[in-house]
């Protein structure tokens with residue numbers, strides 16, 4: 031009986047199983063309820079909400095789950111409304127597109143990737159759905175002024191969509207509409223003169239992009255919020271007392287140029303907003319966390335810098351031994367045997383010409399040989415462990431974000447690892463065993479440490495939390511982090527992940543923000559002379575691994591030397 035085969039993880043299960051499921055007839059009301067729940071989970075996990083009548087409409091379709099997959103795929107490829115209506119879904123399904131089947135497509139795929147072995151045992155099955163992956167084809171641009179305009183308009187649309195899905199900001203108005211409210215302020219003033227002081231001043235919420243920011247002589251923060259039609263000046267007082275007053279001041283000071291934000295307050299007679307609060311798009315506090323249905327582990331590393339004189343070969347070899355269940359503590363043995371995924375968040379190799387006189391710091395001065403040598407190391411990773419790589423600023427890739435995968439022309443030996451390895455772009459987001467994982471190298475930490483209060487390389491979780499709060503991986507523009515002028519802003523965190531994985535800081539960090547597991551995976555490179563001059567003190571050889579069923583992180587130390595004491 032097919033019901034016996036059904037289980038709750040259908041929402042994150044592979045397409046094949048979904049198709050198998052929907053091939054049966056639903057004749058029982060209980061099954062309809064179960065199917066309704068499964069479709070809802072599928073939409074929620076993909077970051078969408080669906081209107082009740084739209085859900086009813088989908089349940090009446092011949093293959094509801096297949097239709098849901100198609101709607102999600104198409105909605106991911108465009109800017110969908112915060113709540114998917116029946117009209118929206120009907121429109122999408124009338125022009126239904128095929129869901130790509132291979133894993134190297136850009137986004138929206140729901141597929142399962144298996145090892146090359148044609149009949150793998152159950153425990154070696156990998157479950158990976160690619161949600162976001164900037165491929166070379168999707169990240170090209172002519173680089174005109176119009177392209178930059180399109181990029182920022184897309185950022186505004188995407189962050190606005192997040193605000194529109196929140197109860198407290200879904201009524202946010204445009205800068206033009208807010209400025210028009212100045213008549214309310216004039217009315218309020220007139221009533222004051224007549225002694226009618228009991229009327230409450232109206233509060234409005236405006237959404238826009240920060241076009242300008244300055245500090246007034248009285249230390250208030252003055253920002254100009256704009257959208258394509260108009261702009262409004264917002265005054266954010268920083269001298270108010272109490273917790274709320276301090277929060278308002280901190281939020282105002284944390285605003286960055288070109289970020290999209292919501293400000294709530296009243297409009298004065300000159301059409302300026304006097305802020306009462308700054309509302310960041312943020313991570314919802316109540317949401318369903320993605321969890322694996324079985325005990326399976328993922329490892330998170332980055333910044334190997336293979337080819338550098340300071341690459342910690344002994345420590346990396348110890349790590350590979352450990353993954354192979356050699357030299358494993360008895361307490362770790364069970365977990366190590368259940369490792370199925372290895373994420374590498376960039377800087378696989380040290381590269382060439384990345385900084386002045388780098389040549390002197392290289393024991394392998396050829397980029398091709400660096401990737402070949404690293405491939406020799408990764409070839410020793412057990413075949414049941416899937417390796418997922420993105421580029422870093424030291425890899426043979428363009429500097430502007432989003433970055434396509436490291437090209438095969440430079441890293442052919444890695445590509446030769448075949449189906450065991452996925453070469454992806456930066457940023458990428460995948461659903462692995464039902465757990466949403468967002469990967470980025472973290473180039474923008476360079477700007478964060480100079481622009482965000484409290485951010486340092488030694489404490490990368492601080493800026494990582496701020497990026498989550500702002501729902502953007504590069505909320506600042508014009509600094510060291512280059513952005514490609516595309517018509518899509520790939521750096522928006524459209525869907526909150528369960529795990530966010532950064533590198534670049536060379537400092538290990540494991541933290542949590544509103545349920546999102548934060549991992550900065552440190553490095554396998556010792557301190558270089560360049561780092562010493564920059565004051566960067568790494569924490570090398572620390573590996574973070576996570577049980578994807580429980581979400582619990584663990585760290586394993588492979589560094590044999592002394593970690594330099596921080597002087598900062």
Ligand SMILES: [Fe+2]
Nearest residue numbers: 333377422534
């Ligand atoms: Fe690095």
